[in-house]
Amino acid sequence: MFTRKRKKRLSNKVFSKILVYYSATILLTMFVLMFVLVSYYTEVIIQREMDASTRTLERIEANLNQKEEYVKNVMQELYLKSDLIFYDITYALQNDYSTYLSYRLDKYSESPSFVSYNLDTFFQAYFTQDPDINAVSLKSSNPGTEYIFVNNHHRWNQFLSKNEKSEIQDRLGLAPEDMKILKVKWEQERQIYNNIQISRSINDPVNLKEIGKLTVFYDTESIQDLLQLRRSQYKGSVHIIGRDGSQLYSSTHSSIPTLLKDIPFETKFSKEKWKGKNYYINTIADDQMGYVYVGFIPEQEIKKVTIVHRYMFLATMLLSIIAIAVTYILMRSYSKRINKIDNAIHEVRDGNLKIRIPASKQSDELTTISESFNDMLDDLNKYIKDVYVLNIQQREAEMKALQSQIQPHFLYNTLEAIRMKAIADGSKTTSNMIYSLGQLFRYSLSSKEVVRVADEIEHVREYISLIQIRYPNRLHVSYEIPEKYLEEKILKFTLQPLVENYLIHGFRKETNQNELVIRVQRKQQDIKLIVKDNGCGITSTRLVQIQEKLQEGTMTSEGSIGLSNVHQRLQLKYGLDYGLQITSIEGEGTTVVIKIPAARRGLPHV
Incomplete structure (x- = not known):
């Protein structure tokens, strides 16, 4: 009981930590966002006010330039x-x-x-x-x-x-x-x-x-009238100062501020502090008349900035409180549900396998955990009842596995005994056939799925040797396999079904002109294994049917070792770009091309 209460306190403590970290993150994020937005909006407002001040100064400059141009024209008329x-x-x-x-x-x-x-x-x-x-x-x-x-x-x-x-x-x-x-x-x-x-x-x-x-x-x-018309479009005061620092005009009808008396003769925008307050100063220098037009704006006159700061702060605080409150409510709900799961786990640890976690209407991970926990208890009770049956079945499976290991060894040993007896009796042909058959069985019962090209070729050699013993001098086989490709990898039982298909459907027993060519070559990053014969060939109708079955992935009459089986296994292993391609001319022969990716990419292309 003490342990359970302690765990509950720890659980609540974890959720409290998460709530504190989350709240701190929310507050930090919101205030950083507020700072960025306020800074940006403040710059926008200040820039807007400075643009309005600039437009006003430009109007005054244009007004005085017009008067100066008039005096210039009068002087020209005078000299004329x-x-x-x-x-x-x-x-x-x-x-x-x-x-x-x-x-x-x-x-x-x-x-x-x-x-x-x-x-x-x-x-x-x-x-x-x-x-x-x-x-x-x-x-x-x-x-x-x-x-x-x-x-x-x-x-x-x-x-x-x-x-x-x-x-x-x-x-x-x-x-x-x-x-x-x-x-x-x-x-x-x-x-x-x-x-x-x-x-x-x-x-x-x-x-x-x-x-x-x-x-x-x-x-x-006229300048005063112009400013009066634009009073709603700009803030602060306007001053005109000569190049020598003399005051020419002030919209306040008083002396210019001391801050502006030594203002440089240039066009710029700056922010200055004077008498404990911030001021924005916008100047336009007129080289033609030698005047500096000054817009002098106290920061406090840009009231929108202060209002934006207040609204942003209030909005940030309100959103932060809402986010933390919603998080607290949700986490409190999750905490209660997790406590139920925790209590159920401790009940099971104490031996109570009948307890179940109440179902929840919510669809989330905790509901999945609860359902899985309940299912686990149901399965556990069932497993306890069936444990003796399972033990018996397990023992039987172990016995069968031992027997499956003994049977191949018994078959190999028996074939070897027969082969030795044939040698003792002087029947070398029978001995060779038994040896080839044993090699075929050993290769077939191997657990390897992917073998070397050399191993697959050797398996085909053993299979063909049995046929050649049965039909001596009637089947001529040539292997065009460069030694550098013997170490390439290939699926087991890829070539042998193709050779078997030829011996069943294309081999002509009445003639000794049967030829079979097995060739391996490389094209770019792919390996091609080619099985070509001069047998009976395939009719065009039958060839189309075979190609359609290969494309559809349906099994042929040859069963699991047929052409379609080989084609499907290659595509499942290497992808749809690989598999078998069959071409044939009736009465002339058949060519089957196996395309697989090259495992040894560094080999030269052929």
């Missing part, structure tokens, strides 16, 4: 108008404003046309079409001369309200007439208020020296 560049703009840049006004009045008075074409008309013609232009500056290379054309007075006045001249003058201690220094300060302050300038040099058409610079100040309201 020789009167304007030669006689007006060049003079304006090389002289002060009062001198230029006197010059322009003189030119107007001398001109036959009432419409003057000068610096003002140039500004009006080319820089009033784009509503994003705040102002245009034409500044001389010589300090002191600068002309400003205001296109949008509202935004210009808004800007001046934020930068009152008096405040700047008081702060810097400047005189009201010191407009050059005021202008420089305005250019420095413009970065804070999101103004983007595009500049082009103006060269003297005669000596190609730079005489001034044309600068167009664009408002960033």
